[in-house]
Amino acid sequence: MTIVEPGGDAVVFPAMGPSRFADFGRFMVVDATARKLFAVADEVLGYRVFDELRVSEDDYAEVAQVTSFVASLALVEWSGLSGETHCAGVSFGKMAAAAHAGVLPFEEAVRLVAETARCERDYFAERHTDIVTHSFVKVTAETLDTLLAVLADADEWFEISSYLDRDMFMVSLSERALTGFKRRITEVGGYSLYTMRPPAHAGIFGELRERVDREVLSGYRLRDPLLPIVSDQDGSLVTSAEQAREWILGGFTRPMRWPGVVDTLAAQGVRRISVVGRDRLLRRLKCTVDNFATTTVAPESALRPRS
Structure with a gap:
């Protein structure tokens, strides 16, 4: 592992919490960047994300996952973040991290998020319902x-x-x-x-990993990341397309280890992190506070007047 001089920045995409219309609706229509990216998502998916989210009653439904993903990338663009040396994605946040790092173009990543959500929905409707x-x-x-x-x-x-x-x-x-x-x-x-519910990150879900690999991810050509991604499973650096593939699939069966991400980012010289998306947790954890200066970029951030 190459250790760089202190002072680097990292973008971190947190795990997805319950995503409701009230959390994202205003941002989706008020912010110009969000409107642009959600319009692309609408075209890719064949439905209007805003309308589907407004009537959805499932906090983790396909439309909720798509919304969380698109909003995260819109917030990166809105914030003007640049010059980061690393990025990381925690749990579902790895989808935004992969797109941000260039593993997939935005349009393909939107489709991947939706197709993976459908695969998970179908799997947990049949398996491990208890x-x-x-x-x-x-x-x-x-x-x-x-x-x-x-x-x-x-x-x-x-x-x-x-x-x-x-x-x-x-x-x-x-x-x-x-x-x-x-x-x-x-x-x-x-x-x-x-x-x-549904549950997450357990070796017992090996069949789900195999199904996503076979039925979903096999239809995409992943690219080498444009900047190092820190794996939320073991803290390793994801620097190739093949590593990115294993990292994405590993999220179904391997536990998430945020302290491992923290240790690697700190060892790589990162001293500041920007947590992008709705985060109620990462920025408050002791291991985060002890190691980094932290900025949160959330939907409500984009709705406040710039100072």
Whole structure:
């Protein structure tokens, strides 16, 4: 790993949270850059994203994912960010990171996001309908081992899906075990945050990875990134098209490790990061605050008068 002089900047695209019309609607019509990119997305997909998002009741539906993706790239253009030395994408944020780094042209990336969302929807409608992914904080790694041992003793399946900070994790498990798991989190002084359905980032979803690879990603020609991408799975640098392919597919079956991204960015000399998109988490994590000066570029940022 080549270490550069301190002072570099990085663009980071966060994981996707619940995406609703109220979060993006005004930005989509008020900001000129957003209008331009969403018009391209409308043409690619054959429907008006704004209208579909307005009537959608699913926070993670295809249209919500497309909206989050397009808005992130519109915000990069609006902000005038340039000169960054690295980029990263956390969980779903890797789609925006891939497009930003030139792995795919914008139009193709929009289609990839939509087609992948449909593939995931169909898969989880049939498979693993009883599995959820639960996030929680204020639980150390040692205490987490104790909590997971209880699940193992009960012969319950589980996997750690995300390592977010020293005391924050996401675990995938059977829904029937969730109530007891949350109770034990509280008993050890932890705090439960939210539960995701469909679940994410677990080795048990190997069939989904294979289906996306075969039915979706095989139809695209990926390109070498124009700037290094830091993998959210192991902190490695993604610098080739083949590595980008494995990184995209790995997001289905490998846990997300934000501290690994932080360590690599810091070792690469990055001292400032711009978190682009709706972020309620990354900029607040201790490992982020301890290592970087952070700027957040969110939809509401583009709606405020420039100073």
